[in-house]
Amino acid sequence: MDExxxxxxxxxxxxxxxxxxxxxxxRAGSTSDFYVAGGGVTPLQNGMAIGADWMxxxxxxxxxxxxxxxxxxxxxxxxxxxxxYVLLAMLLAPYMRxxxxxxxxxxxxxxxxxxxxxxxxxxxxxxxxxxxxxxxxKGVGVAFSRFLEVDYDLGLVIGMVVVWVYAVLGGMKxxxxxxxxxxxxxxxxxxxxxxxxxxxxxGNPIPQLGLGSTxxxxxxxxxxxxxxxxxxxxxxxxxxxxxxxxxxxxxxxxMSLMIGTAGLPHVIMRFFTVPSVQAARSSAxxxxxxxxxxxxxxxxxxxxxxxxxxxxxxxxxxENLTYAERPQWxxxxxxxxxxxxxxxxxxxxxxxxxxxATNEMVKVDRDIMVLANPAIANLPNWVIALVAAGGLAAAxxxxxxxxxxxxxxxxxxxxxxVFTPDMSEKNELRAGRITMTIAILFAGYLGMNPPGxxxxxxxxAFGLAASSIxxxxxxxxxxxxxxxxxxxxGMIAGISVTMLYVFQHKGIMFIPGTTxxxxxxxxxxxxxxxxxxxxxxxxxxxxxxxxxxxVTGPAPAHIQDLVDHMRIPTGAxxxxxxx
Amino acid sequence: MEDNTSYWQENIRLIFICLAIxxxxxxxxxxxxxxxxxxxxxxxxxxxxxxAQQGSIYSFLGLIFWYGxxxxxxxxxxxxxx
Numbered sequence: 254m255d256e257x258x259x260x261x262x263x264x265x266x267x268x269x270x271x272x273x274x275x276x277x278x279x280r281a282g283s284t285s286d287f288y289v290a291g292g293g294v295t296p297l298q299n300g301m302a303i304g305a306d307w308m309x310x311x312x313x314x315x316x317x318x319x320x321x322x323x324x325x326x327x328x329x330x331x332x333x334x335x336x337x338y339v340l341l342a343m344l345l346a347p348y349m350r351x352x353x354x355x356x357x358x359x360x361x362x363x364x365x366x367x368x369x370x371x372x373x374x375x376x377x378x379x380x381x382x383x384x385x386x387x388x389x390x391k392g393v394g395v396a397f398s399r400f401l402e403v404d405y406d407l408g409l410v411i412g413m414v415v416v417w418v419y420a421v422l423g424g425m426k427x428x429x430x431x432x433x434x435x436x437x438x439x440x441x442x443x444x445x446x447x448x449x450x451x452x453x454x455x456g457n458p459i460p461q462l463g464l465g466s467t468x469x470x471x472x473x474x475x476x477x478x479x480x481x482x483x484x485x486x487x488x489x490x491x492x493x494x495x496x497x498x499x500x501x502x503x504x505x506x507x508m509s510l511m512i513g514t515a516g517l518p519h520v521i522m523r524f525f526t527v528p529s530v531q532a533a534r535s536s537a538x539x540x541x542x543x544x545x546x547x548x549x550x551x552x553x554x555x556x557x558x559x560x561x562x563x564x565x566x567x568x569x570x571x572e573n574l575t576y577a578e579r580p581q582w583x584x585x586x587x588x589x590x591x592x593x594x595x596x597x598x599x600x601x602x603x604x605x606x607x608x609x610a611t612n613e614m615v616k617v618d619r620d621i622m623v624l625a626n627p628a629i630a631n632l633p634n635w636v637i638a639l640v641a642a643g644g645l646a647a648a649x650x651x652x653x654x655x656x657x658x659x660x661x662x663x664x665x666x667x668x669x670x671v672f673t674p675d676m677s678e679k680n681e682l683r684a685g686r687i688t689m690t691i692a693i694l695f696a697g698y699l700g701m702n703p704p705g706x707x708x709x710x711x712x713x714a715f716g717l718a719a720s721s722i723x724x725x726x727x728x729x730x731x732x733x734x735x736x737x738x739x740x741x742x743g744m745i746a747g748i749s750v751t752m753l754y755v756f757q758h759k760g761i762m763f764i765p766g767t768t769x770x771x772x773x774x775x776x777x778x779x780x781x782x783x784x785x786x787x788x789x790x791x792x793x794x795x796x797x798x799x800x801x802x803x804v805t806g807p808a809p810a811h812i813q814d815l816v817d818h819m820r821i822p823t824g825a826x827x828x829x830x831x832x
Numbered sequence: 833m834e835d836n837t838s839y840w841q842e843n844i845r846l847i848f849i850c851l852a853i854x855x856x857x858x859x860x861x862x863x864x865x866x867x868x869x870x871x872x873x874x875x876x877x878x879x880x881x882x883x884a885q886q887g888s889i890y891s892f893l894g895l896i897f898w899y900g901x902x903x904x905x906x907x908x909x910x911x912x913x914x
Contacts, residue, residue: 325884325885327885332884336854336858338896339892339895343847343850343851343899344847461886462875464876465876476876493878494870500864504863531900531904531907534900534903537896538896541892541893542893545892549890552886817836820840821839821911823911
């Protein structure tokens with residue numbers, strides 16, 4: 254244990270020192286540096302930074318655990334969180350880069366010639382980003398408290414200080430270069446244990462191939478077939494076919510995540526940092542390469558973790574693990590309360606089944622799978638230490654990106670754009686740094702006193718982005734006639750319907766007891782779960798916008814010329830606040 | 833102006849092709865047709881399951897780079913500056 258702690262300290266503080274060094278080297282001198290890294294980031298660098306920005310504690314820690322327990326149903330996250338990049342590369346990124354502004358609300362205000370549109374966009378952006386950032390801060394606190402055995406609150410404060418130093422000092426420039434380092438830490442931390450485990454189980458070092466291979470125990474049985482057999486014998490749904498609430502729900506869920514991804518402002522913002530329209534297109538490709546490296550390994554991590562867990566508890570049918578002889582990792586996670594055992598039949602052995610009456614593993618938290626995986630597979634301590642550093646890198650990099658999106662929308666869109674347009678660049682830079690500091694303190698406060706709804710809000714963030722921001726941006730580029738009135742009505746309609754649906758099933762602001770239809774499958778609209786409703790909200794957004802457009806008439810001629818200009822790639826200068 | 837219109841039309845045509853494939857590999861092969869496809873095996877993978885958890889992601893990658901390359905050619909054809 255002491256050796257593990259030493260390695261963990263070295264891995265965590267070594268990576269932190271690296272982030273600080275990069276922040277010092279890449280400090281921001283202008284608003285252009287601060288918001289878009291001076292527009293000089295290459296596509297590969299930008300791809301890695303987007304990867305780190307995008308892959309949060311949820312991707313790193315939770316996703317493989319979700320897949321482990323949902324099986325095929327977990328595919329909605331894999332397809333949903335990668336397919337959005339196709340939409341970004343083809344429908345949004347190149348045109349928004351051509352237009353050449355700093356923020357998403359600024360683009361919306363230019364295209365829809367209205368300050369109201371800008372304010373509506375800022376509100377959508379802040380709700381989506383704040384809800385997201387709480388989860389990241391919580392992830393930082395949890396990772397510190399588990400791996401370094403410090404207090405949760407102290408861990409959170411350390412995390413806040415680290416983010417503050419490099420985000421406030423460096424702005425987008427500092428964040429971009431730090432995120433490149435964080436991406437490397439993260440991807441090593443994720444793939445190395447996966448390679449080890451794949452090699453152990455199947456003899457194939459490439460996890461993507463190992464998942465489709467036969468077991469190395471000489472039986473010649475395919476890993477997935479064996480896993481299907483083991484889980485169905487215990488009454489669980491078959492791993493490779495387990496559905497998630499029906500085909501329609503999976504369809505809507507995947508679509509929501511895809512268009513939500515394409516509408517998340519902190520991701521779109523990154524495309525303003527590249528030098529040209531062509532670079533914006535290839536950035537999306539490199540980003541997906543960096544993300545796919547982790548996302549194609551995740552199904553293997555999930556399935557193999559489930560396999561190892563089942564195998565530890567019941568190595569052969571009927572020969573269950575004796576509780577007194579349980580391995581060390583079992584005891585460690587029991588201490589956290591995330592793994593709980595109750596000897597219902599009093600035989601001193603562990604029975605893990607799908608039947609609630611006889612199941613003795615009363616709690617197996619999905620989030621522990623990635624973190625516990627190296628220990629379950631008996632991997633060396635330095636691998637476990639690396640996973641700790643990777644989890645922290647994932648949470649910190651996403652938090653920094655979100656904080657920048659929040660501070661730029663307040664300092665650039667609200668203060669400079671709406672209230673005090675004559676602010677000097679120096680003052681705007683100072684305002685950006687001050688709002689970011691306030692945002693970090695606010696996020697830290699929420700991380701220490703997490704509202705009960707923290708988990709539910711990530712789904713809300715995607716729903717909001719999918720139902721408000723994505724349709725507005727897409728219509729702004731592909732429909733020349735789309736007018737400001739129509740787009741604002743669409744955004745408001747889409748976001749209201751989605752929020753109403755989520756609140757009526759999950760409670761107003763997620764307060765239990767305030768649901769007015771109950772969180773029951775029977776009351777779901779065509780069986781679509783609240784998490785999957787963003788796609789319906791987006792449809793409503795499009796429908797309302799085109800209906801209003803028909804009644805109120807098209808956008809003025811100079812706006813139609815602006816769209817024409819956006820569609821041709823030549824003459825894209827560096828992203829700038831003024832023409 | 834003529835040039836810009838046909839540039840845009842060619843771009844729209846490309847986007848339609850790409851999004852049709854995007855939809856087919858994920859929602860088509862990975863979701864709607866998953867049951868019949870699962871009868872076919874790809875090593876230890878059932879084919880439908882493979883598309884949902886691996887194949888769709890590889891296809892997305894191919895699509896983005898193919899679209900990027902095609903667009904670079906179009907940019908050269910219509911706007912030599914790009």
